[in-house]
Amino acid sequence: MTPDPALLRDLRAALGADAVLVSTEACAPFECDALTAHRRSPDVVVLPRTTDEVRSVLRACRHHGTPVVARGAGTGLSGGSLPVAGGVLLVLARLNQILEVDPRRRLARVQPGVTNLEISGAAAPHGLYYAPDPSSQVACTIGGNVAENSGGVHCLKHGLTVHNLLEIRVVTIDGDLLVLGSETGEAPGLPLLALLTGSEGMLGVVVEATVRLKPLPERVELLMVAFDDVRRCADAVGRVIASGIVPAGLEMMDAPAMRAAEAFAHCGYPTDADALLLCELDGLHHDVEHDLQAVETLLRDCGATSLRVAVDATERQRMWSGRKSAFPAVGRLAPDYFCMDGTIPRRHLADVLQRIGELSQAAGLPVANVFHAGDGNLHPLILFDAGEPGAVERAEHLGAEILELCVAVGGTVTGEHGVGVEKLGPMCTQFGSGELEAFHAVKRAFDPDGLLNPGKAVPTLARCADYGAMRVHGGKLPFSHLPRF
Amino acid sequence: MDRDGTDDLLAQVCEAATRGAALRIVGGDTKRFYGRAIDGVPLATRGHTGILRHDPAELVLTARGGTPLAEVETRLAAHGQRLPFEPPHFGTDATLGGTVAAGLAGPARAWAGPLRDYVLGARILTGDGRVLRFGGEVMKNVAGYDVARLMAGSLGVLGVLLDVSLKVLPRPADERTLALELDQAQALEHMASLARGALPLSASSWIGGRLYLRFEGSTETLDAVAARVGGELLPDGGSFWASLREQTHPYFAGEQPLWRCTVPGLVAPLPLGSEPLVEWNGMQRWYRGVAAAAGFEAAAAVGGHATLFRHHSDAAEVFTPLAPPLLRLHRELKRVFDPAGILNPGRMYADL
Numbered sequence: 001m002t003p004d005p006a007l008l009r010d011l012r013a014a015l016g017a018d019a020v021l022v023s024t025e026a027c028a029p030f031e032c033d034a035l036t037a038h039r040r041s042p043d044v045v046v047l048p049r050t051t052d053e054v055r056s057v058l059r060a061c062r063h064h065g066t067p068v069v070a071r072g073a074g075t076g077l078s079g080g081s082l083p084v085a086g087g088v089l090l091v092l093a094r095l096n097q098i099l100e101v102d103p104r105r106r107l108a109r110v111q112p113g114v115t116n117l118e119i120s121g122a123a124a125p126h127g128l129y130y131a132p133d134p135s136s137q138v139a140c141t142i143g144g145n146v147a148e149n150s151g152g153v154h155c156l157k158h159g160l161t162v163h164n165l166l167e168i169r170v171v172t173i174d175g176d177l178l179v180l181g182s183e184t185g186e187a188p189g190l191p192l193l194a195l196l197t198g199s200e201g202m203l204g205v206v207v208e209a210t211v212r213l214k215p216l217p218e219r220v221e222l223l224m225v226a227f228d229d230v231r232r233c234a235d236a237v238g239r240v241i242a243s244g245i246v247p248a249g250l251e252m253m254d255a256p257a258m259r260a261a262e263a264f265a266h267c268g269y270p271t272d273a274d275a276l277l278l279c280e281l282d283g284l285h286h287d288v289e290h291d292l293q294a295v296e297t298l299l300r301d302c303g304a305t306s307l308r309v310a311v312d313a314t315e316r317q318r319m320w321s322g323r324k325s326a327f328p329a330v331g332r333l334a335p336d337y338f339c340m341d342g343t344i345p346r347r348h349l350a351d352v353l354q355r356i357g358e359l360s361q362a363a364g365l366p367v368a369n370v371f372h373a374g375d376g377n378l379h380p381l382i383l384f385d386a387g388e389p390g391a392v393e394r395a396e397h398l399g400a401e402i403l404e405l406c407v408a409v410g411g412t413v414t415g416e417h418g419v420g421v422e423k424l425g426p427m428c429t430q431f432g433s434g435e436l437e438a439f440h441a442v443k444r445a446f447d448p449d450g451l452l453n454p455g456k457a458v459p460t461l462a463r464c465a466d467y468g469a470m471r472v473h474g475g476k477l478p479f480s481h482l483p484r485f
Numbered sequence: 486m487d488r489d490g491t492d493d494l495l496a497q498v499c500e501a502a503t504r505g506a507a508l509r510i511v512g513g514d515t516k517r518f519y520g521r522a523i524d525g526v527p528l529a530t531r532g533h534t535g536i537l538r539h540d541p542a543e544l545v546l547t548a549r550g551g552t553p554l555a556e557v558e559t560r561l562a563a564h565g566q567r568l569p570f571e572p573p574h575f576g577t578d579a580t581l582g583g584t585v586a587a588g589l590a591g592p593a594r595a596w597a598g599p600l601r602d603y604v605l606g607a608r609i610l611t612g613d614g615r616v617l618r619f620g621g622e623v624m625k626n627v628a629g630y631d632v633a634r635l636m637a638g639s640l641g642v643l644g645v646l647l648d649v650s651l652k653v654l655p656r657p658a659d660e661r662t663l664a665l666e667l668d669q670a671q672a673l674e675h676m677a678s679l680a681r682g683a684l685p686l687s688a689s690s691w692i693g694g695r696l697y698l699r700f701e702g703s704t705e706t707l708d709a710v711a712a713r714v715g716g717e718l719l720p721d722g723g724s725f726w727a728s729l730r731e732q733t734h735p736y737f738a739g740e741q742p743l744w745r746c747t748v749p750g751l752v753a754p755l756p757l758g759s760e761p762l763v764e765w766n767g768m769q770r771w772y773r774g775v776a777a778a779a780g781f782e783a784a785a786a787v788g789g790h791a792t793l794f795r796h797h798s799d800a801a802e803v804f805t806p807l808a809p810p811l812l813r814l815h816r817e818l819k820r821v822f823d824p825a826g827i828l829n830p831g832r833m834y835a836d837l
Contacts, residue, residue, distance in 0.1 A: 105751060106681055128681075149627050156624065162634070163602050176810040184768045186747040188790050188805040189815055189833070190643075191588070191601050194634035198627045215683040242542035244565050244655035284683060286705035290658075343623040345543050375624040415625035423628070430628055434617050438821065439629050445817035458629065 001086045003044045007064040011046055011088070014056035019094075021045040030089050033076040034136070037338075037392075038421055042069075042083035049094045051169070051177065051207045057090055058205065059175035067454050068173075070201040072113060072144030075136040077339060078420025080148065080200050084454055090205065092143050098122050099208070107166060107183065109210045112143025116150075119211060128213035131158035134416070135324055143206045149198030151416035153249040153323070156374040157282075160416070162197040164212045170196055170204035173447045183210060195442075200418050200457040203446040217282035220248070221292050222316045225299050226273035226306040230254055233275035234349035236302035237373040240279065241346065243298055245291045249280040250374030251323050254353070257330055257370040257381070258322070264329030267322035270306055277304075277373070278323055326370040327381065333368070334383035336392075338399050341423075342406030343377045343415035352409060356380055356402055363398040365391075377415035378406065404429050419457045428464035436461060490533030490551065491616065491647055497528055498645065499614040502825045510641040510829055512551060513578025516587050518795050520640050520832040521803055530582050530645065536560055537648060538622070545605060545622045546653050550582025550646040557581050561653055569597035569654045571688075573730045582646035588638020591730035592688035592699065595680065595750075595765035601637030603652045609636065609644035612823025622650045635818075641829035642837055643822040657701035660687065662722025663714055665696045669754045669763065672696040676766040677751050684710055688726055691763040692736060699726060729764065732795075736762045736771065742796045744772040744780035748789030755783045781805050804833060812837075 003022060011020045021027055022044055032039040048054045061068040067087035074081060083089045096113035103126035108119050116137040119130040133152035134140055140150065145161045146168055158164075167181040181193035196203055227233035237250060253261065253269075258276045262269040269276055277299070281291045292309070299307060310316040322329070331337055344352050353369060360367040360382075371378045380402055384395040403413040403426040413419075413426040427436070439458040443450065459467070501508050509525035511517075530551040539546040541564040548557055554574055561567050571591030572584045585607075588600050606620030609632075620626055620633030636646060667675060672691040679686050679698065685706065688699035699722060700710045711718070719725060728734040737743065746755060750767030757779060761770040772780060777793075777800060784791035790805035797803050807815065815837055819826065831837065 103681065104677060105749060149631075151625055159598075159602065160625065162631070163598060172810065172814075174810070178811055178814070179808070182747075182790065183749045183788060184747050184765075185599060186768070186790070188792070189807050189811060190635060190639055190818065191637050192635075192811070192814065194601050194631055194637070197631065199630055203630075215681060218683045238542040241544060246544075246655065284685065284702060284706050284709075286709065287685075287702050290703050290705075343625045345540075345545075345622060347540060347542060372625070377623075377625045410621065411623050412621055412626040412628045414628050415623070416627060418627050419629075427628060432618075434615050435619065435629065438611075438615075438617055438619075438632065441821040442630050442632070442818065445814060445821055 001043050004064055004066065007060060007066055008044065010060040010063070011044070011057065014060065015046060015048055015053050019047045019049070021047070030071065030074070030083065030091065033071070033074040033079060033081045035077055035079040035420065035422055038079045038082050040083045040085070042089035043086060045089045045091055047091050047094050051171070054090070054171050054205060054207050055175040055177065057088065058171055058173055061088055061451055062173050062175070062449070065449060065451070067451050069453050070143070070147070070205045072141035073115065073139045075140040076144060076148060076420065077341070077417040078414070078422040080418050080420035080453070080456055082421055092141070095207065101126070103128060105183065106213045107210055108213055109208065110142055111208060112206045113141050116140050116142060116145055123213045127216050129216055130211055131164050131214050132161050135327070142209050142211070146197055146206045146209055147199065147201045148416070148418045151372070151375070151377065153251055153372060155372065156250060157246045157248045158214065162194055165193060165197060165209060166212055167210040168193055168196060168206050169208035171207055172204050173449070173452050177207070178204065198418070200420065201453040202443055202457050203452065219285045219288040220280065220282045220316065221288055222310040222319055223279045223295065223299070224269070224308045224310070224319050225277040225279065225304045226270040227275040227277070227303060228273060228305050229303070230275045230353055231350040232303045233277055234353060234373070236277065236299055236304070237349060238346050239298055239302055240295060241374065243294060245295060247279050247295070247374060248282040249278065250372070251278040252276065252371055252373035253323065253326065254369040256366065256368040257326055260329040260333055260368060261322035261326045264332065265322040265325045267318045269322055273305060278319060323370070330368045330370070330381045330383070334366070335385045335387065337384070338382045338395050339417070340378065340380045340382065340399055340402050341414045341417040342403050342411055343375065344406050344409050344411035346376045348409040349373065349376065352378070352405060355405055359398060359401050359405070363394055365395055365398055375415065376411065400426055421456055424459040424463060425467040427459050428467045433461055433464070436464065487535035488532055489549070491610070494528065494530065494533060494610055494645055494647070495614055495616065498610055498612065501526065501827050502613055505825055506827060507830050508827050510586070510645055512580030512583030513553070513576060515574060515576030515579045516583055519587055521835070522798065523829060523831045525829070528645065530580060533647065541566060543622070544653055545650055547606070547622060547648055547650040548581050549648055550580060552581045554579040554581055554584050562656070565656050566653045567656045568603065568651065570594060570600045570603060571597070571730060572600065573732070575731060581649055585637055585646055585649050586639060586641045592690065592726045592764060595689070595768060596687040599637070601634050604634045604637050604649065605652055606650035607633040607636050607646055608648040610647055611644045612825055612828045616647065620650065624652065640832045642819060642833050644828065658703045659707055660699060660701045660722065661707045661711065662697060662699045662719040662725060663711060663716035664719050665698070665716040666694060667691070667696045668694065672763065673751060673767040679714070680766045689764065689766050690729055697725060734762070739773070740796050741774045743794045744775050745792045745794040746770045746772060746780060746784040746789055747791070748784055748787050752787040752789070755787070757783050802835065807834070
């Protein structure tokens with residue numbers, strides 16, 4: 001689609017011609033995020049350098065009625081920054097300055113294009129760090145982290161993005177600059193900081209974030225624990241939490257995921273086991289000592305077949321390397337994979353894993369499970385070959401079945417990856433028309449013309465009607481006890 | 486007690502919406518002083534009560550809005566758990582719904598985070614009689630906008646809280662309170678410096694020339710902390726912190742206006758002419774006997790905000806006014822959830 005010349009004129013006047021890309025070659029790198037199954041080359045890409053330029057871009061889009069999609073590093077897994085037809089792609093990569101790191105106040109103030117890991121890097125000389133650590137942290141940016149409310153492996157104890165934000169500055173589609181939260185995290189009025197966090201760029205564009213920095217823990221210990229039964233491993237997760245210990249990380253892998261990770265990273269995983277648990281404890285020396293002993297006893301009680309505590313930071317890193325490379329490792333097992341992101345109440349872990357195994361068998365598609373067990377946040381990886389006729393549809397169908405299962409046991413279709421374009425269908429399973437209408441109304445409160453990232457995150461009721469029809473098998477809806485519309 | 490009063494509440498809201506009559510949502514009526522004084526037909530939530538789910542291994546508790554806060558805390562304590570933000574009750578009848586709607590936290594705020602950090606899900610009754618469920622009972626959930634967390638501190642202006650799901654945490658093995666003699670400026674510096682270290686400083690307060698510090702953890706940890714921090718052991722630390730949380734400490738006595746200033750912790754003592762009670766590593770400072778508007782100005786001047794917390798009968802506004810674009814968004818959101826404007830109208834701001 002050829003961009004509106006009047007819009008281009010306004011954008012060039014505000015940003016300079018070099019910050020407005022329109023050629024096919026220049027726009028091509030922005031055609032997708034990490035959900036590469038969905039691609040669409042943007043018509044216009046803008047690269048503002050300042051908050052004022054972001055405000056000008058949004059005002060111009062509002063004035064011309066042009067849709068606009070914000071994008072950070074493009075590491076999102078749900079197509080949240082997929083360009084939209086006839087729209088502007090607002091790339092925030094040039095707003096990449098760390099504005100302030102103040103160890104006395106334990107905070108960092110950064111522009112949205114600063115990467116997650118850069119913040120911890122800048123804080124490290126002061127013995128501080130930024131806690132949320134999504135696996136893409138070397139590349140993903142804080143603006144995107146706010147938009148998705150990103151998690152990581154240490155959320156159970158150290159929180160999600162929303163728990164580590166003090167203040168964000170957000171530009172609305174009208175070009176207004178909102179200051180939400182404050183240096184203390186307290187602010188008068190409604191907690192809009194929380195509402196904007198995880199709103200997938202639908203309500204405003206983050207141009208600055210002030211994040212809380214935490215002191216690096218005095219002591220860290222990592223246990224690698226093997227089980228010869230997935231169910232026993234899953235039950236052990238609940239037992240650890242119920243015992244009053246909150247591990248810094250509690251990660252689980254099933255045999256296919258663990259074997260793939262071992263073959264990829266050579267990290268010393270016991271490949272003859274059926275399930276592996278990584279349990280990290282952090283804190284003060286004596287507290288960690290106490291928890292370590294308690295967890296060891298408890299896990300042996302739960303039937304652990306082997307248990308190893310990393311002797312030093314090097315071994316700890318090696319043990320983590322397998323977990324952190326599990327997605328690409330599993331990715332080598334098949335030409336393509338889909339990564340699911342459902343979260344469930346922990347008590348259903350064992351049953352849900354078993355049911356996923358049955359669904360996988362029925363679909364004839366292997367599934368590897370690697371996930372944040374402590375949070376109940378599952379990442380089933382569905383393996384398939386897109387070259388095989390009908391395989392994509394079967395994989396998508398299996399994915400939808402898994403997410404419906406998560407909802408049926410009281411969970412959610414996305415724990416940390418966001419809805420984007422990927423999970424619009426499954427959203428219809430989780431929410432009724434009343435909630436979906438309320439979401440659309442919240443969107444209109446911020447963006448009456450629906451210009452910010454349109455078509456993402458919240459499905460239309462019409463789409464849900466289609467989705468419901470599509471998901472009927474043999475005249476019967478899956479989970480027919482769930483409300484439908 | 487276990488009673489589902491959804492239908493009663495729904496009928497009352499629908500009736501009021503038809504007449505356009507303002508409702509004043511009342512739980513235990515323990516925080517009536519908080520926010521702007523409003524009229525309105527009382528909408529009592531206490532008949533909608535009961536803990537719906539609490540599985541200790543999930544670290545989640547779900548209860549109806551009218552459930553007594555004390556009942557929730559007793560249930561959690563029986564399983565060695567707690568509400569980490571240490572909410573004030575301000576009376577024996579405080580309810581869970583009122584606690585979340587007020588959004589207040591106690592001495593542990595600087596350590597554990599605000600109340601909104603612990604909201605996982607909510608079922609709400611809107612001002613036009615819709616019953617909607619947002620969020621859920623899991624730790625991580627980014628499906629849809631986080632409307633559940635938006636309810637934290639919303640003072641009932643968006644909806645009646647029918648059910649709330651909160652993240653809960655284990656209680657620490659032990660706690661210890663130490664007291665040091667310091668002036669206010671020294672105390673502010675000392676609190677910030679302790680908070681920077683990896684010490685388990687779960688509460689701090691300065692009042693009358695003494696800095697009080699509460700630490701939590703294993704006995705060995707507390708011994709090590711005590712050796713490092715020094716000061717004098719306060720034998721009954723629990724009652725001291727409860728007296729701050731519940732404002733039964735003598736500082737809060739009397740009818741003079743009570744200001745709550747929330748400011749960056751390291752900001753120098755505010756020029757308000759009276760001695761404060763300081764909490765939250767310097768971030769929360771209470772003042773008595775300050776002239777109207779002076780509290781707002783002093784807090785704003787250092788990047789904070791202020792609330793005229795108690796004894797403000799004739800004040801026009803009790804919360805720091807919002808910037809115009811923010812106030813406009815508040816009004817738009819009010820229209821989304823309460824189009825007739827009948828739920829606690831004016832409790833937060835005059836035209837909200």
